Amino acid sequence: MMFSTTLARLARLCSILGGLLMTALMLMTCxxxxxxxxxxxxxxxxxxxTGIGSGAAIAFFMPLCQFKRDNIIVDFFTANRSAAFNHKLDRFGDLLMTVIFFLLSWRCALAAVNAKETMGASMLLGFPDWIVFTSMSIPFGLTTVIAAMQTLSKFNPEEASA
Incomplete structure (x- = not known):
C-alpha cells in the first residue's frame, strides 16, 4: 500500500497515545x-x-485497528463464498469505513469549532470541549485516510488471496 510506512507509524503513534491516556485514566481512578x-x-x-479520556482513547486506537484490519468480521455467511466475492466484500467494507470515519472526523471538527466559539466546557472542571472534539477528529481523519487507501489497494482478487 502506498504510504504504508508513514501510515503505520502514525497509526502506532496514535495507539501509543491512546495507551498512555488509558494508563493515566487508570492511575487517576485508582x-x-x-x-x-x-x-x-x-x-x-x-x-x-474518565468519560472525556475514554472517548479520546477509543478514537486514538481506531487508526491502528483499521490499519491492521482488526475490526470484528462475522464470516458465517461468507465462509463458503469464493475468494473473489470475499475480496469485493472486503473492499466494500473498507469503503463503508472510509465514509463512516470521514463523517465522524468531519462532525467532530465542526463540533470543535462550535465548542471553541461558544466556549463550551465540562460541568465540574470547566474542561474545554473543543480539545476533546479535536483530539477525536484527528485520529478519525487518519483512520479515514487508512481506510481509503485500503479501499483503493489490491483490486486484483488473485493478488488479495495470495
Whole structure:
C-alpha cells in the first residue's frame, strides 16, 4: 500500500497515545478510589475526566485497528463464498469505513469549532470541549485516510488471496 510506512507509524503513534491516556485514566481512578475510601477525600471531576479520556482513547486506537484490519468480521455467511466475492466484500467494507470515519472526523471538527466559539466546557472542571472534539477528529481523519487507501489497494482478487 502506498504510504504504508508513514501510515503505520502514525497509526502506532496514535495507539501509543491512546495507551498512555488509558494508563493515566487508570492511575487517576485508582487515586480517586483510594482517596475516597481510605482518606475520605474525593477527586473532583474524576467521572468527567474518565468519560472525556475514554472517548479520546477509543478514537486514538481506531487508526491502528483499521490499519491492521482488526475490526470484528462475522464470516458465517461468507465462509463458503469464493475468494473473489470475499475480496469485493472486503473492499466494500473498507469503503463503508472510509465514509463512516470521514463523517465522524468531519462532525467532530465542526463540533470543535462550535465548542471553541461558544466556549463550551465540562460541568465540574470547566474542561474545554473543543480539545476533546479535536483530539477525536484527528485520529478519525487518519483512520479515514487508512481506510481509503485500503479501499483503493489490491483490486486484483488473485493478488488479495495470495
Amino acid at each position: 487515586y480517586s478510589l483510594i482517596g475516597r475510601n481510605v482518606f475520605d477525600t474525593a477527586l473532583i471531576g474524576d467521572f468527567e475526566l
